Amino acid sequence: MRGVRSMTTLPVAVAAAVTLTASAGIAHSAAPAAESPSSGVGTTVTSSIADSPARPSALLSPSASAADQEAAIAEFYTDWKSAFVRNDCQDDWYHVYSPDAYEPYVAEGQGYGLVITAQMADVDPEAQQLFDGILQYVLDHPSALDPDLMAGAQDLSCNTTGGQDSATDGDLDIAYGLLLADAVWGSEGVHDYHALAVRRIDAIKRSEVHPDTRLMELGDWAHPEWTPELYWGSRPSDWMLGHFRAFREATGDSDWDTIRIAHQDLIETLQQDYAPDTGLLPDFVQDTGTDPKPAQGQFLESDTDGYFSWNACRTPWRIGVDAVESGDPRSVAAAQRMDEWIKQSTGGDPNQIGSGYRLDGTRYATGSDAAFFAPFAVAAMSNPESQQWxxxxxxxxxxxxxxxxxxxxxxxxxxVMLIVSGTGVTL
Structure with a gap:
């Protein structure tokens, strides 16, 4: 569970929401945190993945045959859906179950679910039904602070709990998933996906983008009076550069260019100043208005908040996907920096990728976890020297x-499998 100190200056109406969650995302570990309810979702995938072009600016793709890649994705998706997609609470809701998060249902998971089901539109005949059910769940669980965003967490009965405010990563993926849905199904059905996406994008800009730094805030609860230290914090795994490009395209709002560039500037600074040999980014950054630096000690979650840990493990994927989709030289350079280091530090053996590093590349945790090793595959696609890796x-x-x-x-x-294989929609 995320450890967030109580803020005595918050208004009573929102104090409980911010204190329990400070919904900056989900604290993860290798151990499960809740018992699993029974699944209500079918598990059979009946169609095959359509041929998809390589990512526009990817320099590499796996050498495995397209048929083998398709089969692997279809099997994994079937198992993922069976394990985590549920409709326990209400007939028109589906929701992604998160046994290893601090609550059974979290906004992050619903964002993942929307992105995944939209990407699987050509594979799973249930994809739009599942997407619409997850979307309805999202719409029926608004943030108490900005109702155009999602409440961060719910219990096994699907009641919003301490996570009454928003989680930035969940909202970003929810908005992006809606844009994917518009691309694959159009917006003439039950839901106007495009209109809902634009409404949520505007809410993200209004409530989750810092007005001065233009960096992503930790949630709509970040406030100069309520949470003064956290107000000047940001989380690199929320720096979804490709999402920002899609938001610019969908809305025509050039502020999203400014927002993206602010994040690219800070990625470059952090890599140069704090991880020149590795390119690794920390879980959290503090003092963004004055002297941005990796979090010192326990900033929001734990004493590893300034390390490449359970949040930052996503950054090779988030930065890498922008590199292979847009070809932006800054994203390519950032992704290649991480790729070169991890390849060399492991001797080219993915089994040697640890589950937590200090920014200088020393491991502080053992074990192998897909949350750490899988994202490096996206970064590898940007590097012409990394085919074997x-x-x-x-x-x-x-x-x-x-x-x-x-x-x-x-x-x-x-x-990651969807990105690396070239499967699904490209925005």
Missing amino acids: LDALWAKIVATEVDPDTYYAASIQLQ
Whole structure:
């Protein structure tokens, strides 16, 4: 569970929401945190993945045949859906179950679910039904602070709990998933996906983008009076550069260019000043208005908040996907920096990728987890010298089965597989 100190200056109406969650995302570990309810979702995938072009600016793809990649994704998705997609609470709701998060249902998981089901539109005949059910769940669980965003967390009965305010990563993926849905199904059905996406994008800009730094805030609860230290914090795994490009395209709002560039500037600064040999980014950044730096000690969650840990493990994927989709030289350079270091530090053996590093590259945790090793495959696609390494990563990924106790790793792994294989929609 996320450890967030109580803020005595908050208004009473929102104090409980911010104190329990400070919904900056989900604290993850290798151990499950809740018992699993029974699944109400079918598990059969009947169609095959359509041929998809390589990512527009990717320099590499796995050497495995397209048929083998398709089969691996279809099998993994079937197992992921069976393990984590549920409709326990209400007939028109589906929701992604998160046994390893601090609550059974979290906004992050619903964002993952929307992105994944939209990407699987050509594979799963249930995809739009599942998407619409997850979307309805999102719409029926608004943030108490900005109702155009999602409340961060719900219990097993699907009642919003301490996470009454928003989680930035969940909202970003929810908005992006809506844009994917508009691209694959159009917006003439039950839901106007495009209109809902634009409404949520505007809310993200209004409530989750810092007005001075233009960096992503930790949630709509970040406030100069309520949470003064956290107000000047940001989380690199929320720096979804490709999402920002899609938001610019969908809304025509050039502020999203400014927002993206602010994040690219800070990525470059952090890599140069704090991780020149590794390119690793920390879980959290503090003092963004004055002297941005990796979090010192326990900033929001734990004493590893300034390390490449359970949040930052996503950054090779988030930055890497912008590199291989947009070809932006700054994103390519940032992704290649991480790729070169991890490849060399492991001797080209993905089994040597640890589950937590200090920014200088020293490991502070042992064990192998897909949340850490899978994202490096996306970064590898940007580097022309990494074919053998990418193939080794892909082999490890496809050999790693869904663990029903670890939704976080499985959801990241599936999204990485979709990107690396070139499957799904490109915005």
